[in-house]
Amino acid sequence: MTAPLTYRLTITSQTNRLNDVRQFVSGQARTHGFAEDDVNKITIAVDEACTNIIKHGYGFSPDHFIDIEVRRSGPQFEIIIMDSGKQFDPKSIETPDMKEYLTHYRRGGLGVYLMKRIMDKVEFNIQHDRNVLRMVKSLS
């Protein structure tokens, strides 16, 4: 098996860097062979993940870092996002019932839901005291 092609981007924890993240991820997803619809969705999944880290992990404190790694191997497109912010407990996020959510005019908490709807796999782990989010989508 050949080693995956790996590409990295590191950003500071600022929302004005989200556009750079989107450029990076959409370029990679397009090169990997995804159709535009999937390119857009994957890009949103990564935007949501980074937004959550900036907002909840780092509490909008701008001088921290987020590492984003894309690994492309065969049909598999894998994105690893690492941060050193507040430890994230995925169990704290309930999957919202969208009908209930919308009719009660709730707000926020939709990012993880979107990530799970879009990607084949979404895993949260803690490694060496860092939050590690792994998302996978494969070409069908």
Next chain:
Amino acid sequence: MSEFKVHVRQREDDIHVLELRGYLDAHTTPVLEESFQRLLHEKKYRILVNCRELTYISSAGLGVFMAFIEDVRAGSGDIKLSDMNPKVFNIFDLLGFPMLYDIVPTEEEAAAKFGAR
């Protein structure tokens, strides 16, 4: 730099149109929030959002519509959306927003849904 702009226009039928342009994400949502706040402050509750030049939206952007819809409807108005490109509509649709908002192809259709005043 991600760019986002809102242009506000008043129609003859007392509907205020927000024309959105560019990328609506966690960085740019304050711009849209401010536009909604201004309209609500002036008690303008018939709000039509024209998305023709909106190229991208994340859940932070969708959250803005959730934040204001209750107050707008309490004022007997509504937020209706038109001219959405398929990429943007997909995201609204993934989250079930068509259940709560009128999202129609053209501004005229959206305006007609407000009824006469």
